[in-house]
Amino acid sequence: MQLLIKNACLATHEEILEDHWLLSTDGKIEDFGPMDSCPDIGEALDAKGMNVLPGAIEMHIHGANGVDAMDADMEYIEKISEHLPRTGSTSFLATTMTAPIEDIERALMNLADYKYVSGARMLGIHQEGPFISMKHPGAQDPQHILAPDSEAIHHLQDISGNQVRLITYAPEEDAGEFLDALKALDIIPSAGHTDATYEALKKAQDNGLTHVTHLYNGMRGLHHREPGVVGFSYMENAYVELIADGIHSRPEMVKLAFDVITSDRLVMITDAMRAQGLPDGEYDLGGQTVHVAGDEARLSDGTLAGSVLTMKQAVRNMRAFTGCGWQDIVRMSAYNPAAELGLTESKGVIRKGADADLVIYNEDAELKHTIIGGEVYV
Numbered sequence: 001m002q003l004l005i006k007n008a009c010l011a012t013h014e015e016i017l018e019d020h021w022l023l024s025t026d027g028k029i030e031d032f033g034p035m036d037s038c039p040d041i042g043e044a045l046d047a048k049g050m051n052v053l054p055g056a057i058e059m060h061i062h063g064a065n066g067v068d069a070m071d072a073d074m075e076y077i078e079k080i081s082e083h084l085p086r087t088g089s090t091s092f093l094a095t096t097m098t099a100p101i102e103d104i105e106r107a108l109m110n111l112a113d114y115k116y117v118s119g120a121r122m123l124g125i126h127q128e129g130p131f132i133s134m135k136h137p138g139a140q141d142p143q144h145i146l147a148p149d150s151e152a153i154h155h156l157q158d159i160s161g162n163q164v165r166l167i168t169y170a171p172e173e174d175a176g177e178f179l180d181a182l183k184a185l186d187i188i189p190s191a192g193h194t195d196a197t198y199e200a201l202k203k204a205q206d207n208g209l210t211h212v213t214h215l216y217n218g219m220r221g222l223h224h225r226e227p228g229v230v231g232f233s234y235m236e237n238a239y240v241e242l243i244a245d246g247i248h249s250r251p252e253m254v255k256l257a258f259d260v261i262t263s264d265r266l267v268m269i270t271d272a273m274r275a276q277g278l279p280d281g282e283y284d285l286g287g288q289t290v291h292v293a294g295d296e297a298r299l300s301d302g303t304l305a306g307s308v309l310t311m312k313q314a315v316r317n318m319r320a321f322t323g324c325g326w327q328d329i330v331r332m333s334a335y336n337p338a339a340e341l342g343l344t345e346s347k348g349v350i351r352k353g354a355d356a357d358l359v360i361y362n363e364d365a366e367l368k369h370t371i372i373g374g375e376v377y378v
Contacts, residue, residue, distance in 0.1 A: 001026060003356065003374045006038055008047035011326035012054070012350045013335035022052060024356030027373035031352060045376065047360055050368060051326050054348050055090025055357035056311045057337035059166065059267055060126055060214070060241055062095045062285070063274035069094040069125075070286055072106035074113070081119035083277055085370040085377035087270075087310035090357035091121040091347065093165060095271075097286045098129030098140035101152075105159060112161030120372065121357075123341060124165035127156065128213065131178065132193035133170040138218040139305035140193060141286055148178035157185045165341060168192035168213040171204040183208050188340060191229060191238075193218040198227040205236055211340065212240045214271055215257055216249050217304070234260045239340055241269045242332075244317045245309040247296055251321040258318070263328035267336050268314050273297055273306035312367040319365045326361075 003024045010017040010032060022032040023039060062068055065083035067076040076094070084092060096107050104127075114122050129140050131148040146152070148169055157164050166188040169178065172195060182189045191201060192213025197220070201209065212219075212233045220228035233240045240261055244254050248271070258266065270276070275283045275292045283290045283297075290297050290305040297305045315329055322328075330348075338348025346355045356374035361367055370378040 001374055002041060003371065003376065004039065004041050004044040005047050005052060005358075005360075006044045007035060008050060008052040008360075009326075010350055011051050011330050013327060013331045013348070016327060022350070022358075024371075024374035027356055029350060029352055029354050029356050032350065045369070050360050050362050052350070053326065053330050053359050053361065054334040054350055055359050055370065055372065056088050056268070056315075056333040057123065057341075057347060058084065058089045058092035058270060058311065059337045059340075060095050060128070060269035061089075061092050061272050062097060062306055064272050064276035066274055066278060068274045068285070069096050069111065070099060070103060070107050072103070072110040074110065076110070077114055077122060078117070081117070081122070084120035085372060087277070088312035088315060088359050088367045088370060089120055090359070090370065090372045091123050093124050093126040094122055095126040095128055098132060098137070098144050099286050100144055101130065101146070104130065104156065108156055108160040108164070111163055112159065114163070119377065123343070125160055125163045126166045126168070127164050128168040129193065131167070131169040131173065133173060133195045135195040136193045136218045136220070138193055139285060139288065139290075139299055139303055141288060148174040150177045150181035153178065153181050153185065153187070157187065166190055166211065170194040170196065171209060172196040172200045174204075176207065179204060179207050179209070191219070191232075194229055195220045196229055198232050201229065201232040202236070205238065210238050212238050214241050214243055214248065214269065216253060217243070233257075237265070239265050239267050239336055241267045243269055243271050243307060243309060244314045244321065245295060245307055246317060246321070248304060248307065251317075254318070254321045258322040258324060258328075263324065263331040265336070266332045267340075268311070268318065268332045270309040270311055270314060271306045272309060276308045276310060315361065315367075316365040
């Protein structure tokens with residue numbers, strides 16, 4: 001199977017290649033080049049006036065299209081994989097949350113049986129909780145929060161079929177054994193739902209912490225005598241998630257994060273729950289009722305409970321809030337996640353031999369096409 005895209009502006013994390021063609025064969029990028037060398041293979045997708053980017057990798061998404069990773073049902077994979085191409089995402093980490101440990105076990109065992117069929121591809125699991133801080137639970141149910149437990153994470157990784165790739169936890173609750181366990185299990189440690197001080201985070205970083213979960217939300221804030229998690233995110237080396245919906249972080253704070261952290265370390269996420277793509281109403285999130293109205297998802301007490309943001313909306317918002325370029329979007333939505341996951345030979349890039357997972361946006365940042373494995377889904 002071949003797909004030729006012509007008259008495109010190819011955007012990578014390194015450069016913008018104007019007036020180019022790209023050819024995929026059997027799901028891989030075979031070649032690309034300037035239009036004066038375009039092969040003649042018959043019908044082609046004309047991307048004139050549009051931008052071809054590597055497909056977005058969702059590092060933090062609980063659910064969409066009526067399903068949630070905590071459902072412990074293979075329908076989750078089927079429905080989210082079918083849905084995500086319409087949102088501009090070509091792969092994802094299925095994200096669990098704080099719940100009774102038995103529920104987390106069921107969710108992980110369900111995801112351990114994952115076999116790719118079509119649509120967006122699951123690249124593993126982001127386990128959010130239950131090893132987080134009682135001071136910043138957000139929409140995570142506090143009654144199920146546990147202290148970091150190295151024996152427990154070995155067990156959970158085992159029953160997941162070694163699918164857990166990233167875990168959100170509170171570093172200040174760990175004496176060091178948990179971080180050692182994550183290193184041994186090849187799990188990326190992320191500080192989130194945490195009251196950690198700057199010094200505690202620096203120490204954790206020296207021992208392997210490389211990621212921060214949803215900047216500004218569920219964390220110790222910035223203070224002029226205690227930089228906290230926000231200050232650490234600004235000044236240190238970790239990759240930093242950001243929900244660019246204008247709700248979790250108002251546009252000015254999104255721009256501040258972009259200006260200070262830059263696209264070299266930011267990771268665009270949606271943190272979406274099962275209502276993404278569905279009408280307003282009441283939905284379940286980890287056994288709690290979430291009220292969705294417009295672009296907001298909240299618990300009954302007003303606490304933000306994930307989002308209904310899509311990646312294509314996040315792309316449009318980032319462009320509007322920050323004035324960033326397409327190279328920046330590639331880094332934040334595709335290349336940085338792929339780099340963290342060790343997948344830049346195949347994901348997050350436009351290069352020969354890489355997966356033909358691509359998205360095409362016009363200059364108004366409207367998603368026009370999503371291509372996965374060389375197949376046009378949108």
